[in-house]
Structure formats: structure tokens, C-alpha cells
Amino acid sequence: MTETIFLGIESSCDDTAAAVVTGDRRILSSVVSSQSDLHADFGGVVPEIAARAHAERLDLVVEQALADAGLGLDALTGVAVTAGPGLIGGVMAGVMCAKGIAAGTGLPLVGVNHLAGHALTPRLTDGIDYSYLMLLVSGGHCQFLRVDGPDAFTRLGGTIDDAPGEAFDKVAKLLALPQPGGPHVEAEAAGGDAHRISLPRPLLDRPGCDMSFSGLKTAVLRARDTLIADQGGLRAADRRDLCAAFQSAVADVLAEKSRRALALSPVPVLAVAGGVAANGEIRAALEHVAARAGARFLAPPLRLCTDNGAMIAWAGIERFRMGQRDDMTLSARPRWPL
Numbered sequence: 001m002t003e004t005i006f007l008g009i010e011s012s013c014d015d016t017a018a019a020v021v022t023g024d025r026r027i028l029s030s031v032v033s034s035q036s037d038l039h040a041d042f043g044g045v046v047p048e049i050a051a052r053a054h055a056e057r058l059d060l061v062v063e064q065a066l067a068d069a070g071l072g073l074d075a076l077t078g079v080a081v082t083a084g085p086g087l088i089g090g091v092m093a094g095v096m097c098a099k100g101i102a103a104g105t106g107l108p109l110v111g112v113n114h115l116a117g118h119a120l121t122p123r124l125t126d127g128i129d130y131s132y133l134m135l136l137v138s139g140g141h142c143q144f145l146r147v148d149g150p151d152a153f154t155r156l157g158g159t160i161d162d163a164p165g166e167a168f169d170k171v172a173k174l175l176a177l178p179q180p181g182g183p184h185v186e187a188e189a190a191g192g193d194a195h196r197i198s199l200p201r202p203l204l205d206r207p208g209c210d211m212s213f214s215g216l217k218t219a220v221l222r223a224r225d226t227l228i229a230d231q232g233g234l235r236a237a238d239r240r241d242l243c244a245a246f247q248s249a250v251a252d253v254l255a256e257k258s259r260r261a262l263a264l265s266p267v268p269v270l271a272v273a274g275g276v277a278a279n280g281e282i283r284a285a286l287e288h289v290a291a292r293a294g295a296r297f298l299a300p301p302l303r304l305c306t307d308n309g310a311m312i313a314w315a316g317i318e319r320f321r322m323g324q325r326d327d328m329t330l331s332a333r334p335r336w337p338l
């Protein structure tokens with residue numbers, strides 16, 4: 001039997017990415033070209049700038065991924081591409097690139113849901129079996145998924161407003177810290193007192209696994225303004241204490257909701273993906289919850305937790321193995337719930 005080798009293409013947000021992955025879970029190459037420098041001055045991803053940059057970079061990133069893998073297009077079994085959800089211009093650029101390769105080579109084309117790419121990553125990195133629980137926590141997403149198969153996902157809950165990464169970024173902005181804010185808030189929190197300023201734990205008083213983070217950000221804003229009014233300014237220690245209080249509130253909410261998700265849906269593994277999974281306190285809190293529920297905690301390496309082409313190639317392989325293919329009518333879907 002010949003080996004399965006897929007090219008995966010990702011361009012749904014602000015990373016242009018391509019990777020070559022084998023059916024036996026080897027990542028032969030993974031190239032990620034970040035656009036964060038292009039968007040830094042705007043305080044968020046600008047869709048038009050992102051789409052243009054993807055269109056300019058996709059060919060180069062794909063060429064690099066093939067070169068790093070030491071393979072030509074003729075060695076591939078198929079091409080997988082993120083077909084949504086995401087910023088429509090970027091997704092379209094990726095889909096067009098993948099269609100061009102498929103049309104030129106005759107290779108099978110497989111459209112992949114970006115969220116499925118994240119959700120299936122622990123199968124690529126650790127070879128785990130179905131079923132497992134995935135907590136996806138990034139700048140744009142926050143949901144619990146029970147993963148039962150390559151296209152069998154059950155959403156157990158998620159944020160009703162902001163994603164946690166978005167809240168980290170907004171809190172960083174409130175405290176004049178650089179963007180993306182998550183790592184800066186975490187660094188400040190390391191030297192702070194999480195107990196000095198008390199912040200809410202939104203939605204913990206309600207049953208279920210839904211979460212809310214926008215009120216927490218507003219609570220940080222109010223606490224900041226009270227400190228400024230009382231003291232005539234914000235001291236470095238205040239900033240550290242606000243960051244520590246905020247981070248521990250997010251960790252508490254994610255941990256308690258994960259506990260409930262595991263209770264609702266007992267599975268042997270709790271896995272995380274998304275940029276927020278980089279946070280040490282949050283990881284530790286989730287690890288603790290998993291251990292208490294008798295589950296294994298799994299956090300893929302960070303470069304595979306954030307947007308990348310390898311997860312798309314892998315999700316494409318899983319769909320391909322189920323006999324699923326797309327044709328030239330594959331279109332970009334800005335909204336595409338799992």
C-alpha cells in the first residue's frame with residue numbers, strides 16, 4: 001500500500017500556513033507566515049489586508065512546505081484546505097490555491113472545517129482514539145467539543161460573548177500592555193497578588209458549560225478606574241495585581257466548566273487547543289481538573305495549538321480515509337458551525 005501524504009493549506013485568519021503530513025502522523029514540514037506585523041497598528045486583524053497578504057504569500061508558503069519536506073507535488077496523495085469558518089477573503093484565497101493545485105495535478109481535494117482541524121490535532125500529535133473532550137480556547141473561539149469521529153462533534157457549551165484570548169487582549173489594552181496581550185498579561189500576573197482585587201466568575205452560578213468573558217473585562221476596567229481615582233494613577237503593582245486577578249478568574253471559569261463538561265461526558269482525555277492554551281496557570285488548572293476526573297490532560301505543542309497547516313492536512317487525511325472528497329465546486333464558508 002502506498003503511503004498517504006497530504007498537503008494542508010490554512011489562511012482563515014492572519015497566518016498563511018502550509019504543511020506536509022503523512023497518514024502515519026509524521027509532520028514532514030510546517031510553514032507558518034504570520035501577518036501580525038501588518039495588523040499591529042490597527043489593534044486587530046484587518047480583513048482586506050489579510051486577504052491580500054494571503055494571496056501574495058500562499059504560493060511561496062506552499063513551495064516552502066514542499067521544499068522542506070523534500071517532496072514534489074507528484075509525491076502527494078491529496079490536498080486539504082481550510083474552507084471556513086474565517087475571514088472570507090483569506091479563506092477564498094486558500095481555496096483557490098488548493099483548487100489550482102488539484103486542477104493542475106489531478107490530486108483529490110478535501111475541504112476542511114478550521115475548527116475540526118484544531119479539534120483533531122490530538123490525534124495527530126498523540127495518536128489518541130475517539131472519544132475525547134476538546135476545549136478550544138483562542139482569540140476567536142471558545143467551546144467544548146466532544147469529538148467522536150472525524151466529522152462527529154458535539155458542542156457541549158461555549159462563550160456567549162468574547163473568547164478568552166480576546167478578553168486577554170482587551171485587558172492588555174486597558175493596562176497599556178502590548179498586543180497580542182495574552183503573554184504580557186501572564187508575565188505581569190506572575191508578579192501579582194490574585195487576591196487583592198476581587199473579580200466575578202461569570203456564569204458559574206448557572207448550570208451547563210456556557211461561559212462569558214466580556215463582563216470580566218468590564219470588571220477589570222472598573223477596578224482600574226477605581227484605583228486611578230483613589231490613588232491618582234495606576235502603579236506597577238496595581239497592574240500586576242489586576243492581571244493576576246483577571247487570569248485567575250479566567251482559569252477558575254475554564255476549570256469549573258471543564259469539570260462539568262467531563263462530568264456530563266466522561267471520556268478518557270481532556271485536550272486543549274488555541275493560543276490561550278499557552279497560559280501556564282490555565283494549563284495547570286485544567287490539568288488538575290482532568291486528574292480529579294481520572295482523565296488524561298493533553299496540550300499539543302504550542303506551534304500545533306495555534307493556527308497551522310499540519311492540522312488541516314491531518315483533518316484532510318481523516319476525511320479522505322472516510323471516503324470524503326470535494327470537487328471544484330468547493331466554496332469558502334465564512335460561517336460553518338461544526
Ligand code: KG4
Pocket residue numbers: 013137138139140141164165166168169180181182183186274275276277278279280305306307
Ligand atoms: O490560536 P491563536 O494563536 O489565534 C486565534 O485566535 O485563532 O490565539 C491567539 C490568542 C490571542 O488572543 C492571545 O492573546 C492569546 O491567544 N494568548 C494567550 C497567551 N498566549 C497567547 N492568552 C493567555 N496567555 C498566554 N500565555
Ligand code: ZN
Pocket residue numbers: 114118138306307
Ligand atoms: Zn484557529
